[in-house]
Amino acid sequence: MPANLTDHIKESARELGFELVGIAPAVSPVSLPHFESWVEAGYAGDMKYIPGRREAYQHPRHILPVVRSVIMTAMCYDPQRNVEQEEIRIGQIARYARGEKDYHDVMKVSxxxxxxxxHKAVPESKTRAVVDTTPLLERDFAQQAGLGWFGKNTMLLNKSIGSYFFLGALLTDVELTPDEPHNSSHCGTCTRCLDACPTDAFVQPYVLNATKCISYYTIEMRDQSIPEEIRPGLKDWMFGCDICQEVCPWNRKAPQTREEKFEPQVNLPDAIEFLAMTPETFKTKFRGTPLERTGRNALARNAAVVIGNSGSRETVQHLVDALQDESPLVREAVVWALGKLENAETIAILQSQLCIEQEEIVLNQLKATLSQLDNNSDEIDFEAV
Incomplete structure (x- = not known):
């Protein structure tokens, strides 16, 4: 066994590509009361797996029964806003998802x-690697391990690398020397993240209402329509959102990623391409990436909303083509987008669709959109449908 196992582990973690590493004791999370009140308030929305595992969040022993220490790590993803493109494109993907591999898989390997x-140093030791999918309040343990502080946007912030990083944990039954918690905040009076949110998702500093968050609707809510009052706030975000990180002063000098699998892919599809993409092409292109989890239909739905927000009437024909999409979820969003990009032919196109559409969710949107577009909505024979 190395003379100082804690130092040996930290050195090894840095060799494996982690920018930050710290040790937290295996205790109940300090922020557990805050988390429980957040769940009680309904701010988790339809993410039922969160309240469903509430008891498990109370202590890391529910993940590894013999746990004594929690090794917290951070690995940077790329902070640049856009990869250089040859032409103007519609739609953005959150930075963390632009790489070629899912961060869960990459970090799990490390x-x-x-x-x-x-295990080599302590042969009888037990460990369990955790990346974002088990009931562990990672940001809490990262703060207790000295990796950073909670920002007002609820992200973990670090003076050296900002917030563009993933967290991973390694639970072990080995007793390690814990680091000093990062108990001080360095946000001061700054409220840029709160003020910049286009959907007013922050109830107050340090409290995010997921049911108003762009990332929630574009990633987590895969089987429903995006509420109409939320759609304009999506702006051009097709998958996730970085706005509250983009405006944070601590991200001005965020470092480039050292992990090649997190480097942004060149020429990712834009909204028009996502809308036209077949399920088979989507599966082939995005297998093993963060986009795979959300799925083709939800991303095509998001793309339609983004096109509607773009104001670009050059995209109308692409939307018209998508009225034949197999997914009612997509067709409903396409109808809404056509209403936002009204041109001389829009009403006639939507009236024709009204005559052949059979899905209630799409029919309702057709009627609502046509009513908005036609000052004399009585001329539209809804009863005949």
């Missing part, structure tokens, strides 16, 4: 390699 090094 964490398991770190676990192997611990």
């Amino acid at each position: 964490l398991k390699t770190l676990a192997q090094r611990i």
